[in-house]
Every structure is written in structure tokens, then in C-alpha cells.
Amino acid sequence: MATMPKLSQSTLDMIENIHTYDVVTRLGHWSKRSGQSIQVRCPNHYEKTPDTYIKSSSGVFTCFGGRGCGAQGRALQYYACLFGAPGIRKCISWMPYMAYVS
Known part of the structure; x- marks a missing residue:
């Protein structure tokens, strides 16, 4: 199995600052504003x-679903929940483009 190249700190910081809502909308998933939060469907179920x-x-x-999955995290974890562990490599290569979504 090939190893991933090491990411620079600036790339890691950029990925960390991507808002999860940007990932949800970019993927075309349903969302609705609810007070100070945004409601979406869980990426796990x-x-x-x-x-x-x-x-x-x-x-x-x-x-907070009835299945008790308790999934949580930021944009990278949301994407990883959708596509699983093999999607992490794709996710990391795709995330820098999310930084330009306004």
C-alpha cells in the first residue's frame, strides 16, 4: 500500500477551517436553517x-438520531462518514477546493 505524501501545515490549517456546511451544500445534500444551527441528515445513516x-x-x-450513532466532527469527518476510510485519501485531495466556496 502506497503511503500518502506528508501535507504541509498550511494545507492542514486550510482543511481544518473549511465549514461543514460548505461540504454539505457542495455535495448537494438537503439542509435547513434552525436557529443558530443548520439541520442536515446524518452522513452515517x-x-x-x-x-x-x-x-x-x-x-x-x-x-442526535434515534440510532444513537453520535457521529460528530468537522468537514473532513463528515466527508469521511459518507465515503468511509477509502474515501479519506480522496477527501484530503478534494478538501483544498472547498476553501474557495463562499
């Missing part, structure tokens, strides 16, 4: 009812 909230201020998502 993607039910009809939105059970995951993204904090508008920080971009951190948390699932």
Missing part, C-alpha cells in the same frame, strides 16, 4: 428525517 445539526459558528456537526 442518512434517514428521511434530519437528525444532525451543524453549529453555524464552528462548523462542528453532531448527530
Whole structure:
């Protein structure tokens, strides 16, 4: 298995600052504003009812669904939940483009 090249600190900082909502909208997923948060469907079990909230201020998502999955994290973790571990490599290569979404 090939190893990934080491990412620069500036790239890691850029990925960390990408808002989860930008990933959700870029992927075309449903979302709805709810007070200070944004409601979305959980990337782990993607039910009809939105059970995951993204904090508008920080971009951190948390699932409060009945399945008790408790998924949480930022944009990179949201993308990884959708596509699984093999998607991490693709995700990291795709994330820098998300920095330009306004």
C-alpha cells in the first residue's frame, strides 16, 4: 500500500477551517436553517428525517438520531462518514477546493 505524501501545515490549517456546511451544500445534500444551527441528515445513516445539526459558528456537526450513532466532527469527518476510510485519501485531495466556496 502506497503511503500518502506528508501535507504541509498550511494545507492542514486550510482543511481544518473549511465549514461543514460548505461540504454539505457542495455535495448537494438537503439542509435547513434552525436557529443558530443548520439541520442536515446524518452522513452515517442518512434517514428521511434530519437528525444532525451543524453549529453555524464552528462548523462542528453532531448527530442526535434515534440510532444513537453520535457521529460528530468537522468537514473532513463528515466527508469521511459518507465515503468511509477509502474515501479519506480522496477527501484530503478534494478538501483544498472547498476553501474557495463562499
